Amino acid sequence: MTILLLGCGNVGANVARQLVARHPELDYVVADLNLGSAEKLAAELGGKVRAAKADVLDPACLDALFDGVDLVFNAVGPFYRSAVPVIEAALRARVDYIDINDDHDVAETLFLDPSFQQRALDAGIKLIIGCGSTPGLSNVIAKMLVDRLDVAREIHLATAVPFVPDLLSPAVIDHMMHITCGEVQQFVDGQYRKMPGWGGRLEVPYAAPFKAYPAYFIGHGETVTLPHFIKGLEQVTNRLGFFPEAGSEIWRSMIDLGLGRTEVIEGLGISPLKFLTHHLSSEVGRQSLCLDLSNEPWAVAMRVEVRGLRNGAEVCSVIEQHLQLPVEETEDSTADPTPTCARLFIEAYLAGQVSGQGLLAAESSVDAEAYVRAFAEQTGATFIASETQIQRDLYA
Template identity: 20%
Template sequence: MKAIIIGCGPMGQAAAIEMLRDKDLEEVSILDVDSSKLEAAKSKLKDERLKTTQMNVEKTEELMKIVSKYDCAIIALPHKLVVKVDETCIDAGVNTVDLAYEPEQLELNGRAEDRGVMLIPGCGVAPGLSNILARYGSYRMSKVDAIKIRVGGIPLNPKPPLDYGLFFSLESVINEYTRPARIIMDGRMMHVPALSGLEIIEVPELGTLECFYTDGLSTLPHTMGNVREMWEKTIRWPGHAEKMMTLRELGFFEKTGVKIGELEVKPVDLTIKMLKEKLKEEEDVIVLIVEVIGYMGDVYVEAKYKLIDYYDRELKVTAMGRTTGYTAALIAKMIMKGKVRGKGVIPPENLLTKEGIEELFKELWNRGIRIDEEVVYKKTSW
């Protein structure tokens, strides 16, 4: 078995670490445009089965020739690149697990079916593990009434002014803060502004945090949308949302160019450049809390799942990388070993059986990623 990882950022490298744990894999290849990242990965991972290729993924024909040699592809790229790369992997006849979700991926279903391969979109921690937990919670009840997801990667030791760090693509972060969020309220789909719905929560392990609406439900409205309420909120240290809202309202996230003398600059490009210079890759913690609420007959059921994971100092892997990259790689290995079969675009919440989900949880547990479950049953009056 041979696998290729497209993208050599923190998530791609974490996926490579997980793939290389499996002695059945003959080769794990990482492909990226940045040769320095590839050299760093080779130096860090030190495994003769690891191969690297330096190239631009937008060279479609060349990419297809490379990808076609592998049994499975993991895509760990910025959102703006993923749909075209997904198309290329499908056309190459390769099962594909993508960390990112974009609505256009759903349009590739017929293409993937025709090629007899799977595309698993949004298959990281959130979206991804959050969706899988929503599905797992639904097995505790006959009718789901609400799905509430709170999730975020934050610095373990926050520093002003933003109390944030470089954990994944800043382009993706800014998209989260600007794109209207899809939520379901009173059984009706609606769009609300990102950063709205601010809520203060207490997490005993970390203290006081805040969370706010972002568009992170990915495929859940399509697969589990027959509910009264469904939403995702992003977790941050208190005060972060107000600062981001200020930057947004002042136009720092705008993609339309503005003239400065003879030079035209997109404010968002300048903002990303400045943030990359000021923010650092540092030790992080990720918090994922999923609540699934419903009924089993006349019994009210609330299933709550909590995952808190920390930076791995030994392997120097972020919590975001562990929960995202390891999850994607474990699912990719299940596909390669024939434990998961299918074709077309398959959301992560529809991919695994209950037993398959429990196998995934067990593998994550073996890597120190613990998911705690609490289920409450209450007899109703009707």
């Protein structure tokens, strides 16, 4: 068994570290556009790991890399540029594929076009997208709550993030602008609908030590794949907000000023987005956007709410995960749950525990209860669960 791991950034490298430590008998290829990064990681991991250069936008390069490979894991962002080219290569090579795609338009391209499912079936492979923390763990938690109901009608996801310029790396800014500018896909009244990014303001009541914070529509794969695989849903929404609220207002102002645009400015040679990514990573950018967080938790909250019916009662079930942020950043930090989430999906695949064929997503491919339990056991993560029931006469 040979696994090709594309991308040697923080997430990709930590997935490799976890896999090699737990499965040293397998062969691995770690690949990155920066060959030096791949070679450094391969030397660190040792054993049956070799390095390669990977240009995910070069079909010939990908075809050569996929030769003799049994599974590809894609951690190369941004996924709105990388995912489909790598999936096309997987289809050509008839190689199973897993990624941590978190861009809504990739999910739309794949799931709203039935040809991708048919092509994957014809190739006899599994294409599993969105196997990180969100989407990924978020989808599986939603599926777990749905399975506990007789009828599921609505799924609402929300995330609260402290507004800290130091956490907004150039890659994060690129992704965040991509999923908040323009129109983003939501599932409303039983239909896929484009909604205004960073619109749909909703006050979300998070559990302590968090408070209620406003959240806004974002483009993520959950709103595409959850209604695709869970039939009968009427609503699936996904929102995010910064705290304190001034952070969300700053983000809104940057969108309104066009700083998320990718067109090159004549005479400057860079786009507004390129300027923004450099500005926010500079000392002056960090200082100018620093907000007072002294009364806020140093953590991120992810909330999954599912509404439906059980035994004739209207039920609202909520699970929150609170993720403490590290005080100091380290190269192999395990504070980000994404590498562990991805590794658990890969291990489910290796164990033959991924169900379904063709084009799949996190919620359709693993046993939800078992996956969430394994994540909690292996990370020490705690989940805050609550449920309210409103009895009503269904025949009234």
